[in-house]
Amino acid sequence: MYSSSENKEIILKARNLLKIFGTGKDSVIAVDHINFDIHKGEIVSLVGQSGSGKTTTAQMLLNLIKPTEGNIELNGIDIRTFQGRNRIKYWQKVQGIFQDPFSSFNQFFSISKILKDSLKILGSNLKSGEKDKLITESLESVNINPKDVLDKYPFELSGGQRQRIMIARIFLIKPQLLIADEPTSMIDAVLRSNILKLFMKLREVYGTSIIFVTHDIGLAYYVSDRVFIMQHGKIVESGDPEKVIINPQHPYTIKLINDVPILHQQWEFKLS
Amino acid sequence: MKELLSIRNFKAYYQTSSEEVRAVDGISLDLNEGEILGIAGESGCGKSTFSISLSCLFPPPLKYISGEIFLDGIDITKLNTQEIRKSILGPKISFIPQSSMNALNPTIRIRNFAIDIVKQHEPKTTRENIIHRVIERFESLSLPKDVLNRYPFELSGGMRQRTLVILSTIMNPEIVIADEPTSALDVSSQREVIELLKIMVKKKIMKSLIFITHELPILRQIADGIAVMYAGQIVEIGSVSDILFNAHHPYADVLMSSMIVPEKGMREKNLPSVSGTPPDLRHAIKGCRFADRCPEFKKDCREKDIEMVELTKGSFVRCIHPLRTKK
Numbered sequence A: 001m002y003s004s005s006e007n008k009e010i011i012l013k014a015r016n017l018l019k020i021f022g023t024g025k026d027s028v029i030a031v032d033h034i035n036f037d038i039h040k041g042e043i044v045s046l047v048g049q050s051g052s053g054k055t056t057t058a059q060m061l062l063n064l065i066k067p068t069e070g071n072i073e074l075n076g077i078d079i080r081t082f083q084g085r086n087r088i089k090y091w092q093k094v095q096g097i098f099q100d101p102f103s104s105f106n107q108f109f110s111i112s113k114i115l116k117d118s119l120k121i122l123g124s125n126l127k128s129g130e131k132d133k134l135i136t137e138s139l140e141s142v143n144i145n146p147k148d149v150l151d152k153y154p155f156e157l158s159g160g161q162r163q164r165i166m167i168a169r170i171f172l173i174k175p176q177l178l179i180a181d182e183p184t185s186m187i188d189a190v191l192r193s194n195i196l197k198l199f200m201k202l203r204e205v206y207g208t209s210i211i212f213v214t215h216d217i218g219l220a221y222y223v224s225d226r227v228f229i230m231q232h233g234k235i236v237e238s239g240d241p242e243k244v245i246i247n248p249q250h251p252y253t254i255k256l257i258n259d260v261p262i263l264h265q266q267w268e269f270k271l272s
Numbered sequence B: 001m002k003e004l005l006s007i008r009n010f011k012a013y014y015q016t017s018s019e020e021v022r023a024v025d026g027i028s029l030d031l032n033e034g035e036i037l038g039i040a041g042e043s044g045c046g047k048s049t050f051s052i053s054l055s056c057l058f059p060p061p062l063k064y065i066s067g068e069i070f071l072d073g074i075d076i077t078k079l080n081t082q083e084i085r086k087s088i089l090g091p092k093i094s095f096i097p098q099s100s101m102n103a104l105n106p107t108i109r110i111r112n113f114a115i116d117i118v119k120q121h122e123p124k125t126t127r128e129n130i131i132h133r134v135i136e137r138f139e140s141l142s143l144p145k146d147v148l149n150r151y152p153f154e155l156s157g158g159m160r161q162r163t164l165v166i167l168s169t170i171m172n173p174e175i176v177i178a179d180e181p182t183s184a185l186d187v188s189s190q191r192e193v194i195e196l197l198k199i200m201v202k203k204k205i206m207k208s209l210i211f212i213t214h215e216l217p218i219l220r221q222i223a224d225g226i227a228v229m230y231a232g233q234i235v236e237i238g239s240v241s242d243i244l245f246n247a248h249h250p251y252a253d254v255l256m257s258s259m260i261v262p263e264k265g266m267r268e269k270n271l272p273s274v275s276g277t278p279p280d281l282r283h284a285i286k287g288c289r290f291a292d293r294c295p296e297f298k299k300d301c302r303e304k305d306i307e308m309v310e311l312t313k314g315s316f317v318r319c320i321h322p323l324r325t326k327k
Helices: A054-061 A086-091 A111-122 A128-141 A157-171 A189-206 A219-223 A241-246 A251-258 B047-053 B081-088 B109-121 B127-140 B145-149 B157-168 B187-202 B216-222 B241-244 B250-257
Strands: A009-021 A027-041 A043-046 A068-072 A094-097 A177-181 A211-215 A226-231 A234-239 B003-015 B021-030 B036-040 B062-071 B093-096 B176-177 B209-213 B225-230 B233-239 B308-311 B315-317
Touching: A009 B093, A027 A054, A027 B250, A043 A054, A043 A189, A043 A219, A043 B241, A054 A177, A054 A211, A068 B176, A086 A094, A094 A157, A111 A128, A111 A157, A111 B047, A128 A157, A128 A189, A157 A189, A177 A189, A189 A211, A189 A219, A189 B250, A211 A219, A219 A241, A226 A241, A226 A251, A234 A251, A251 B187, B003 B047, B021 B047, B021 B062, B021 B209, B021 B216, B021 B233, B036 B047, B036 B187, B036 B216, B047 B062, B047 B176, B047 B209, B109 B127, B109 B145, B109 B157, B127 B157, B127 B216, B127 B308, B157 B187, B187 B209, B187 B216, B225 B241, B233 B241, B233 B250, B241 B250
Parallel strands: A043 A211, A043 A226, A094 A177, A177 A211, B036 B209, B036 B225, B093 B176, B176 B209
Antiparallel strands: A009 A027, A009 A068, A226 A234, B003 B021, B003 B062, B225 B233, B233 B315, B308 B315
C-alpha cells in the first residue's frame, strides 16, 4: 500500500494560487494565495465550510478555471502549457468526480456509450473488442456486473450505481490524480463505505493520488494521509489528520472540530 | 411521565391510478411528555412521508390507509381537514421545515410571519400583543430581538433556521416535528439549532420533539430514544445508547457502523460492506425487508412477515434473529 511518508515523489505543485471573481468593489477573493504539494499515491482532503474556496481550488486544479495569479505544475510542467487542444493531455492525468451523480451524465446516452466516450480522452486507437474488454474490467473493479448496466441509461440506475460508474470511468482512464468534490455526500451511509473502498482500491492498484474536497470532517479524518483546513480562501492548518483533527491548533479548526457531533461524547448544554 | 402521542399500526401509501407505493407501512410508537425521539433512516425509507402524515392532511398522491394516531386520547386520523387546521396544527403539532430559505417568503419581514401565524389561531389578538409575545420568546432564548424587523435574506443561514424554529413554535405546540432541520447548515450553525431545540424542550416551550435525520451522531447529541426505519417500517426502537452501541436489528447495526466521525479510533475501524438497495415498495414483500442485504440472513427470514417484539422494556425489534441477545 502506498503511503505519503515512503513516497516523496511530487506530482502536483500549487504555488501562490489566487482566484478573484469579479472586479472592483464587487470582487470576491475566493482563493487567497495557497501553496501545497501532492505526492504520488497520497490521499489529501481539502476541508472547509461552504464559501471557504475549496471547490474553486478544485476547479483550478482540474484546469477548468484559470487562477488570477499563481501557478500549478503537473509533473514539473506548467499548467498553462495545457491550453486549447492540449487540455485533453492534462485530463489524461488529472480527473474529477463530482457530488451529484444525477447531473454528471448525459441522460440521452447509454452507459456503454458514456464509457466508450471516456476512452476517447486517452486518444488511443483501440479496436472495439479491446475497448469492450477494458470497459468490462473497469465495471468489474467497481463491483458492477456489466450486463446489468451497459444498455441502460443513467436515469435507470440508483444514485449509488451512478457514482460507481463515475468511479469506473476513473479505473478506465487511470489518471495520476483524482479530484473528488464531495463524492459521497449524496449517497446513503450504508453504501458510502463501499464507495470509499473503491477509492482506496484505486490508490492501491494504480497508485492514484486523490484529493477529497469535502465539508465532512469525519470522512477527511478517516481516509486522508494529510488534511488541509480552509477558511476564507486560505489554508489555515494542514498536516497529519491525527494532529490536525484530534489536536487542532488554529482557533478556527478548534471551533470547527468541536462543533461536529460525534458518537462517544455528548455536548454540554447550558440553560440560559 | 404522561403519554402524549400514541401511534398504532399506521399506514399511508402513495396512490396513483396505476401504482401504489407503501411508503409508511405499519408504524407503531409512543411518545411521552418531555421526550425527544429521533427517527433515523436512509433516503426512501419513509421517514419524511411519516413526518408529513403526522399532520393528517395527506397531500395527494399520499393517502391514509389504516391505523390510528392518538393525540391526548383523540384519534386525529378521524378529524376532517378544517378541524385539523384549526385545532391541531399550531397549538398541538407543529412542523419545522428543512430549508429555511424556501420556507420564508423573502419579501416579508420576520415579525409579519409571527403575526400571520398567531392571527390564524387567535384572530382577536392585537399586533402589539403578538409582537410583544415574540420579543419575549426571543429574549428568553437569548436571541437578538432586532431579527424581527429584518427580511429573511438578511439573516445568516443559522439565524434564519433558529428564527424558523421560534416561528414554528410560537403557539406552544405539544409536539414539534423537525425533518432534517440542520442538513443545509454548517456544523457550527447546526450545533446552535440543536442547542436551541434542546433548551426549548427543557423549558417546556414544546412538550416533546420528533427529530428526523439520517445522521446518527446528531441524534446522539439531542435524542432520548431512536427509532430506526427501513423500507417503510420501524425495525428497531430503543434508547440512544441501545441503538448506537447495542443494536439488535442487523440493519440498525450496519447503519451505526457506517457512521464516520472525527474521533480517536475511527481510522482503525473497518466499515461494513453491505451491497444492494432497499426493496421496491411498489410490490408486496414477504418476510423481512432487509433479508436480501442482511449479513445474518437465515432461511426462515423470508417465510412470514416479521412482527415487532419487545426485548426489554421500551426496546423493540423487528427481527427473528436479533443480535446481542442471550439465548
